[in-house]
Structure formats: structure tokens, C-alpha cells
Amino acid sequence: MSAERGAIVASLIRLTGDWDLAEDCVQDAVEKALQRWPHEGVPRSPGGWLTTVARNRALDVLRRRQNERAILQQLALLQDEEQPSVSDDRLRLIFTCCHPAIALENRVALTLKTVAGLSTAEIARGLLVAESTLSQRLLRTKAKIANAGIPYRVPPPELLAERTGGVLNVLYLIFNEGYGQPDDYLATEAERLARLLVELMPDEDEALSLLALITLQMARRATRFDAAGDLVPIEEQDRRRWDTTLIDAGQRYLRRAAASRRPPGPYRLQAQIAACHATASDVATTPWPAIVTLYDALLTAHPSPVVALNRAVAVGFRDGYAAGLAELDRLSGPALAGYYLLPAARADFLRRSGRSDEARAAYDEAARLAPDGSAEQRLLERRLASLP
Secondary structure, X not given: OHHHHHHHHHHHHHHHOOHHHHHHHHHHHHHHHHHHXXXXXXXXXXXXXXXXXXXXXXXXXXXXXXXXXXXXXXXXXXXXXXXXXXXXXXXXXXXXXXXXXXXHHHHHHHHHHHHOOOOHHHHHHHHOOOHXXXXXXXXXXXXXXXXXXXXXXXXXXXXXXXXXXXXXXXXXXXXXXXHOOOOOHHHHHHHHHHHHHHHHOOOOHHHHHHHHHHHHHHOOHHHOEOOOOOEOOHHHOOHHXXXXXXXXXXXHHHHHHHOOOOOOOHXXXXXXXXXXXXXXXXXXXXXXXHHHXXXXXXXHHOOOHHHHHHHHHHHHHHXXXXXXXXXXXXXXXXXXXXXXXXXXXXXXXXXXXXXXXXXXXXXXXXXXXXXXXXXXXXXXXXXXXXXX
């Protein structure tokens, strides 16, 4: 039902311009369905039934506002509307939720609420914020859309490429937030949203690439955490449990993206790196030279201290742990100060090199910098305790 819900909300927002009214009317329709369908049976077109009930509810509300001229015009639009374009509406909704005038954290929350249809409680749990705080953020964001006159539309051609990058960034942030947690509902929603974006923009190669990246990462999702909710490093994961169907799908998305003949963007390069890991039988057979080359290209396309850190780790596996440590030493500076993964990477190479005392100090630093109580912190503490 969540897929129909998003489409109907998008349609009602386009017609009424009122986000809260649209969501309330769709929620009313869903509640009526839950009351009536168990006794009357599911209609032949559940989505059509929900759309009709929600639109009728919107008409009732708007009729009670007849003293407002703008609302009367919206009422006329509703009465004249016969066949809304669901695809166009959903694309408009995604771009509006991800408008650059909205703060990034609010774009994430609004997309999960309005496009994905998650409850405020679910979003708050996934983003690790209080439900009351998130509820206020959503209210302020909707008010800003109305007060600032943020248009409910797909951007014009001259802005489309830039704005599409912003949409992809929001979906990528949602995925990363969920992928680092044992509960996978947020990562699954990101995958579903990425798939929806590809359906709506089938020729957008970076949308395909992001879907490829998410799919390849989700292929090993079942092995990333143990039964206690603790992280399992990739070299300790049971690769027989990786989802080969998802790996094949991710590679197909990559081939479709490459067929565009455009130079690879950051998401395609990351997806190619993920494919290298997903198709290797173990760490030793991972194509580290190819991964280093891809990171070189990624640094050119998307310069980032974190990308440089990941490249340094790949160099260590390609050229030896001493070379990796030398690369990491070159990254020590303000850009990564306080970032726990830098001392964690150093600790790992020192442990593998048999330099236990130095590894102990690096693990201790990394564990202190990692988020308190996180799976990452627990993994670092286990590594520390395992040293001779």
C-alpha cells in the first residue's frame, strides 16, 4: 500500500498545494480501507479506490473553505481533473522534497515522510532523533515550502542536472544512515526510492549508478551483522550467503549506466568499486589494483578526505601494509581530525604487521572517537581486546 500512498499524496499536493491536507486525506482513505476491505473485500483496483476516497475527502474539506478565492480555484481544478499523471506527480514530489532551499537534514526527513510514507516515529528511530523534534522539523519544513513559494515541479532543463545530484545525495544519505544499523528498514527504503527514481528517470545514468551501488551493497547485508547486532568485517563474512541475485542486478544497472556513454560520475565509480568487492571470492583475490585506479578517478571527480582515506586502505592491500601506513600518515591533518576511521585504519594495518603495541594505542584512540555505544565502537573494542 505504501507505493500507492506516495503516488496519491503526490497527486493531491499538486492539485491542492496543501501538504498537510494531502497527507491527512490519504491517511483517512487508508483507515477506511482497513475498516471496510476485510468485510467488503479488496477492490479490483486498490489504488484507484484509495485515490477516489482521498480526492473526495479533499473536495469536502475544500468546500468548507469556499470563502477563500484561491481554494475555490483549487476546487475547480479538482473537479476538472480526470486522469492525473502519477509519474509526473511523484517526480515533482521528489524534487520538491529535495529542494536546495531546504536544509539537508530536513530534505532527508521530508522525503522519508512524504515520498516513502514512513511514520514520524519510524523516521525518528532511523535518524536517531526524538520524535517530537522530528515532528517540529517536518512542520517547519512544510511551512517553509509554503511561505517561500518553493515550486512544486521538476526543475527546468538548465537546472535539472544540478538538482538531480541533490536528489541522489539525499537518497545516498538515507541509505548510509540505514546501512550502518542492524535494523535494515531505512536502507531498504533507500533502495526502493532509488528504484522509483530510475523508473521515473530511466535515462539518468547516475540514478542507475546509485541504484547499482545500493543493490551491490545490499547483496551482503545479511552478513554484515551477527545475531548480537555486532559488525562483522568483510574478511570474516560468509560470502556464500551474499545474495547473488542482487549482485547480478547491480551489475546490470551498471551496464545500463555505462551505455549512456557519459563519463562516469561519482556514483558509478563507487558502484564499480562495490562490484569489485562483491564478485571477489575473498580479500586476497579482490582486484586491489583496479580499486585503487577507481579511487584515483573518484578523487578527481569528487575530491574528499574520506575518499582519500579509502584509497589509502586500498593501497595498503595492493602494495603492502607499510605502504598503506605511509599513505595514511600523509592524510593526518585537520581534514580528518577526530574522524575515528583514520586511527582505525592505522590500527588495522599495524595489527596485520604484528606491531601490537602501536596497534593497541591506535585502536584505543579510534574507540574513543567512535560514536558511543555504536556497533563500530564495539568492533574496535573487540579488536583491542584480541591483541596479544
